Amino acid sequence: MFEARLVQGSLLKKVQEALKDIVQEASWDCTSSGLSLQAMDGSHVSLVQLTLRADGFEKYRCDRNLAMGINMGSMSKILKCAGNDDVITLKAEDTSDRLELMFESPKGEKISNYEMKLMDLDCEQLGIPDQEYSCSIKMPSHEFARICRDLSQIGECVVITCTKDGVQFSAKGDMGSGTVKMSQNLGAEKEDDQVTIEMTEPVQLTFAIKYLNMFTKATSLSGSVCLSMSNDVPLVVEYKVEDMGHIKYFLAPKIEDEDNDD
Amino acid sequence: MENFDSYLAAVDELVDDENKLVTYKLVSHQLALPISRAKQVLENYAKHNTGVSVVHTLTGKTSKGLRVSLVREVDLDEAKARLDHVVSSHPYSVQKTKLKDPNPLYSADYEMTKTTLFKCGSCSAIKYSGSKSLTEEEIQQMKDSMKKVTVEDTMVTTKNTSPKNATKKPASQKGITSLFGTKPQKKTSQTDTGLDQNETNKKKEVSTNQEKIQKKTEKQENGPAKQSTKKPSGMNAFVKKGKIDPFAMKAKTSPKAKNSPPKVKSPQQKSSAPSISEEEDNMEIDEVDSPPPIKNEVKTDDLLDEIENQSKKPNPQKKTTPKARNKPKAKKPRTNSGELPAKKRRRIQELSSSSEEASDDDFNDDVIPPSPEPLMAKSGNVIKVGGKNAHKKRVLKSHTYQDKDGSMLTEKKWEEISCSSEEEEPVTNSNKNNGGAPEQTIKTPSPEVKTALKKNKQASIMGFFSKKSSA
Incomplete structure (x- = not known):
């Protein structure tokens, strides 16, 4: 029996919105410690990893580890039926192939129940090594979203260059090029508005903007975003989910290839 | 009195059946009765039908003066008591319902009075047998005469206003725009007059002639007006000028020289006989009309500017002199004799036309060369590439790649390596790239090619x- 009651139901809605563009089907792993999800996009270029700890739920019960294969589109449709203020409860029997979702309006006068069919997914799980990154940049999430959106107008690739001066995003395209530079800014009043750069060595990596733009769907989850980079390893874009977990997106860099492109 | 009964019946129909608020105006209009008669009908109707409510028009004198009020029958006595002297009391309207507020009274006849506003006297009891309606011809004549008057008015106003505007806006460009602004008005006015005289064929000639005559008779104010008559040429020239500007660069100096003589003349003659100088200008322009447009443009423009300046400023000497200073320097050397300019013009026209052609050729030359050059460059490149292609080599290569199962495999293959072409390499090397990390050291053709091939x-x-x- 799995049951999780989340008072702040909007969080789950936002999480779902942040996931559904990048993965169509994913396996939600329910363990006693919490909910987690790991999935790659269809082209196996990026990977998203979600963690929602058990203590973030008002009520959490997981008798047996479950892997719920969920069609993200369907889940998204159902979660759209929930109000932003609703309390969301997820329930699944150990043997059942259905997930029950219950939405309670804040005053309890309206209770909606939905059932979603689960799928049998054969998911490859990747082991993500803990890694020290050469650079980690924390910046306002809306700024990052804005930069990705703007530069996606210019070109398909963004070069992220992190030096001690700051972090620079640049894109080139047929019509020209664009560069956005963010300098470290610790003076902002809100912590979310601060730009902090921690680095041990300068990094320059190239990424496909379209994936970054998919990552920024999580912008509403958190006021700040953390980018972690090292040369020749995937970029990590991390959004905190309140105090109960995080969404981490991993994006493989574009590698300067002496070979031709296929 | 049969009629009267029928009137009553008609009123009864209106009041009782159509449930209307029937005023004496409505009765008058519907039954084509004089007002006084309509009131009588209403009064009579009210007497016979006690069920209806009546509103009276009560006129009387108060201490403050004459007072006319609409009063319900219920309040009639009271209202009469308030008046010092009652002059008259007529029924205003008859209706089935009892009115609680006066709005219906206002709105009742609104539509009707709006439509019959201009035939209000049609039902009047007072007739004048001597009056007769105008025939259509007469009406047309009246309209025409009205038009003429208005046209003249506009003429006068434009003439008066244009100099004012000129004084307000000294900038030369604005002056031209203001000229454009005034022009159409006059044109239309001219055409109108032309229509009046049924001389549509000769409109333009007549109008221009008329204008010339008018301007001669009139004073300096005509200056801008006359420009307006010239405008057609001036406009054309202005439009063309934009196109040919590059050529004009060369031609400019000469036309200016041509223009200079009239300029010099005009300020001098202007005080004595401005109209003559203007005529001369016209003549010149007419002469020039046939030859290439550049000259016309420059001339007319300059002329326009000059005349503007002259006309705009009440004391033109001040402003014309500075321009005269600037331009005469160019003018003087060529315009020593008064008559020469015309001949010179022709010569210069030829020259300028030849220069134009030359400039045309230049332009063509300018335009054409660039296209061949890139072609040359491209072709050069192509040749180079072809040359490199000739250097294709067959090489035995060993490929190491990661299998789907994760095992490393090595293969040896004969491959053709071309030093330059980017397209062929992909085919040859395509085997290499499978998900794994590329480790191979390839025989790289040349550093240049390498950078070119570098793709993310x-x-x-x-x-x-x-x-x-x-x-």
Whole structure:
């Protein structure tokens, strides 16, 4: 029996919105410690990893580890039926192939129940090594979203260059090029508005903007975003989910290839 | 009195059946009765039908003066008591319902009075047998005469206003725009007059002639007006000028020289006989009309400017002199004799036309060369590439790549390596790139090619994270 009651139901809605563009089907792993999800996009270029700890739920019960294969589109449709203020409860029997979702309006006068069919997914799980990154940049999430959106107008690739001066995003395209530079800014009043750069060595990596733009769907989850980079390893874009977990997106860099492109 | 009964019946129909608020105006209009008669009808009707409510028009004198009020029958006595002297009391309207507020009274006849506003006297009891309606011809005549008057008015106003505007806006360009602004008005006015005289064929000639005559008779104010008559040529020239400007660069000096003589003349003659100088200008322009447009433009423009300046400023000497200073320097050397300019013009026209052609040729030359040059460059490149292609080599290469199962495999293949072409390499090397990390050292053709080939390849996330054995 799995049951999780989340008072702040909007969080789950936002999480779902942040996931559904990048993965169509994913396996939600329910363990006693919490909910987690790991999935790659269809082209196996990026990977998203979600963690929602058990203590973030008002009520959490997981008798047996479950892997719920969920069609993200369907889940998204159902979660759209929930109000932003609703309390969301997820329930699944150990043997059942259905997930029950219950939405309670804040005053309890309206209770909606939905059932979603689960799928049998054969998911490859990747082991993500803990890694020290050469650079980690924390910046306002809306700024990052804005930069990705703007530069996606210019070109398909963004070069992220992190030096001690700051972090620079640049894109080139047929019509020209664009560069956005963010300098470290610790003076902002809100912590979310601060730009902090921690680095041990300068990094320059190239990424496909379209994936970054998919990552920024999580912008509403958190006021700040953390980018972690090292040369020749995937970029990590991390959004905190309140105090109960995080969404981490991993994006493989574009590698300067002496070979031709296929 | 049969009629009267029928009137009553008609009123009864209106009041009782159509449930209307029937005023004496409505009765008058519907039954084509004089007002006084309509009131009588209403009064009579009210007497016979006690069920209806009546509103009276009560006129009387108060201490403050004459007072006319609409009063319901109920309040009639009271209202009469308030008046010092009652002059008259007529029924205003008859209706079935009892009115609670006066709005219906206002709105009742609104539509009707609006439509019959101009035939209000049609039902009047007072007739004048001597009056007769105008025939259509007469009406047309009246309208025409009205038009004429208005046209003249506009003429006068424009003439008066244009100099004012000129004084307000000294900038030369604005002056031209203001001229354009005034022009159409006059044109239309001219055409109108032309229509009046049924001389549509000769409109333009007549109008221009008329204008010339008018301007001669009139004073300096005519200056801008006359420009307006010239405008057609001036306009054309202005439009063309934009196109031919590049050529004009060369031609400019000469036309200015041509223009200079009239300029010099005009300020001098202006005080004595401005109209003559203007005529001369016209003549000149007419002469020039046939030859290439550049000259016309420059001339007319300059002329326009001059005349503007002259006409705009009440004391033109001040402003014309500075311009005269600037321009005469160019003018003087060529315009020593008064008559020469015309001949010179022709010569210069030829020259300028030849220069134009030359400039045309220049332009063509300018335009054409660039296209061949790139072609040359391209062709050069192509040749180079072809040359490199000739150097294709067959090489035995060993490829190491990661299998789907993760095992490393090596293969040896004969491959053709071309030093330059980018397209062929892909085919040959395509075997190499499978998900794994590329480790090979290839025989790289040349550093240049290498940089050209460098492209960002999207790596797979699978290459960075190992699969979990548990999953």
